[in-house]
Amino acid sequence: MDDLKDPSAKTRNQILEASRKVFSRYGYAGARMQQIADEAGINKALLHYHFRNKETLYGMIFKEALGTLKNTLFEVLNCDKPLFDKIRIFCNEYINLLQQNSFFIGFVAMELNHNPDKLLGYFKETGIRPPQIFVEQINEEIRKGTIIHIQPQQLIINILSMSAFPFIGKPVIKGVMGMDDEQFNTIIEQRKKMVSEWIIASIEKHY
Amino acid sequence: MDDLKDPSAKTRNQILEASRKVFSRYGYAGARMQQIADEAGINKALLHYHFRNKETLYGMIFKEALGTLKNTLFEVLNCDKPLFDKIRIFCNEYINLLQQNSFFIGFVAMELNHNPDKLLGYFKETGIRPPQIFVEQINEEIRKGTIIHIQPQQLIINILSMSAFPFIGKPVIKGVMGMDDEQFNTIIEQRKKMVSEWIIASIEKHY
DNA sequence: GTCTATATTCCGATAGAC
DNA sequence: GTCTATCGGAATATAGAC
Numbered sequence: 001m002d003d004l005k006d007p008s009a010k011t012r013n014q015i016l017e018a019s020r021k022v023f024s025r026y027g028y029a030g031a032r033m034q035q036i037a038d039e040a041g042i043n044k045a046l047l048h049y050h051f052r053n054k055e056t057l058y059g060m061i062f063k064e065a066l067g068t069l070k071n072t073l074f075e076v077l078n079c080d081k082p083l084f085d086k087i088r089i090f091c092n093e094y095i096n097l098l099q100q101n102s103f104f105i106g107f108v109a110m111e112l113n114h115n116p117d118k119l120l121g122y123f124k125e126t127g128i129r130p131p132q133i134f135v136e137q138i139n140e141e142i143r144k145g146t147i148i149h150i151q152p153q154q155l156i157i158n159i160l161s162m163s164a165f166p167f168i169g170k171p172v173i174k175g176v177m178g179m180d181d182e183q184f185n186t187i188i189e190q191r192k193k194m195v196s197e198w199i200i201a202s203i204e205k206h207y
Numbered sequence: 208m209d210d211l212k213d214p215s216a217k218t219r220n221q222i223l224e225a226s227r228k229v230f231s232r233y234g235y236a237g238a239r240m241q242q243i244a245d246e247a248g249i250n251k252a253l254l255h256y257h258f259r260n261k262e263t264l265y266g267m268i269f270k271e272a273l274g275t276l277k278n279t280l281f282e283v284l285n286c287d288k289p290l291f292d293k294i295r296i297f298c299n300e301y302i303n304l305l306q307q308n309s310f311f312i313g314f315v316a317m318e319l320n321h322n323p324d325k326l327l328g329y330f331k332e333t334g335i336r337p338p339q340i341f342v343e344q345i346n347e348e349i350r351k352g353t354i355i356h357i358q359p360q361q362l363i364i365n366i367l368s369m370s371a372f373p374f375i376g377k378p379v380i381k382g383v384m385g386m387d388d389e390q391f392n393t394i395i396e397q398r399k400k401m402v403s404e405w406i407i408a409s410i411e412k413h414y
Numbered sequence: 415g416t417c418t419a420t421a422t423t424c425c426g427a428t429a430g431a432c
Numbered sequence: 433g434t435c436t437a438t439c440g441g442a443a444t445a446t447a448g449a450c
Contacts (some may be wrong), residue, residue: 153394
């Protein structure tokens with residue numbers, strides 16, 4: 001909790017930071033306790049002293065990542081702004097979040113694919129549930145005729161796709177397009193502003 | 208090659224099929240030779256008789272997946288159809304491909320994230336390069352004023368995102384939206400027709 | 415709390431019979 | 433080509449001193 005109350009909290013934080021790095025890069029199976037220890041500047045024994053075993057440590061990191069994703073997702077989608085504003089804010093904040101923690105989304109997607117059953121349990125623990133307010137808001141705009149007829153779930157998938165895919169597919173994109181890191185970052189910067197506009201243009205009605 | 212010429216080809220095919228299943232689900236590090244052997248209905252020793260080691264086997268599966276993705280990608284993007292037709296064909300064929308081999312994209316993205324350096328070598332072997340014809344075609348339509356001003360790379364990323372993300376993020380989507388497999392498949396079926404229309408609407412000019 | 419040294423488990427790979 | 437049995441190394445986890 002506090003570095004002042006408990007001096008060993010510093011070590012724990014170093015471990016957690018190292019774990020984020022190693023788990024997100026190599027996944028659960030590929031991660032090595034030795035490498036986490038090295039990265040944290042300690043040794044394996046101390047690692048096991050602070051966290052009973054690999055699985056415990058992994059669980060903390062995974063739930064932490066999931067929690068961060070959830071908070072941004074729901075606090076934006078379930079606030080009370082107009083639909084288009086909400087889409088703009090969401091895309092911008094989500095891309096920002098993923099840029100600052102570029103391991104999050106790939107990590108979560110990857111690990112959920114490895115073990116969907118076990119890890120879906122974390123979803124319930126973290127309290128993730130369908131963004132009901134946002135769904136109703138979309139249906140309302142359709143009824144009013146301001147946007148095309150689209151299934152709310154499809155729109156949400158589109159928003160998530162356009163925001164998150166570049167980070168999951170970063171190596172693919174760089175490889176296919178022949179980009180270096182600098183070019184890739186420039187592309188991401190542009191997307192912060194543009195993704196929401198493309199999304200809105202795809203659903204706006206024209207007369 | 209042929210099951211007739213070489214009777215052991217049957218075993219090899221069983222191994223390859225089993226490897227696709229296990230590697231795509233668990234990744235390189237998480238895959239177990241034992242499980243591949245079980246899945247193929249043989250034992251570990253025979254596995255190593257046919258394929259020297261884990262890495263060789265993995266390399267074949269990975270390059271195979273990459274090759275399949277590449278073929279669809281480039282044969283569509285570099286053909287000589289009008290832009291909008293091409294987008295329609297691409298989205299439809301790509302989603303179809305990923306639906307039939309739902310492990311492909313997640314597998315490739317995941318493994319490239321784990322080891323970008325080593326695996327980018329495969330990209331070169333497989334002959335993947337920027338889709339130049341498609342890029343020029345987009346720029347031409349911008350010049351003619353039929354579509355909005357958009358960087359070709361961004362449009363390509365949008366197309367890939369909307370087509371591929373649902374498969375990578377399947378567990379996330381199912382979790383967040385509370386969908387079962389049947390509902391998810393229905394959503395995918397709709398996307399085959401709709402993704403290209405949303406993409407086109409996002410770049411079409413209106414007067 | 416932190417370390418060195420060691421036990422234990424797991425898994426890729428090989429030897430050798432058939 | 434296919435099997436059983438086993439080796440050898442690597443990685444997780446623990447014992448025990450400081």
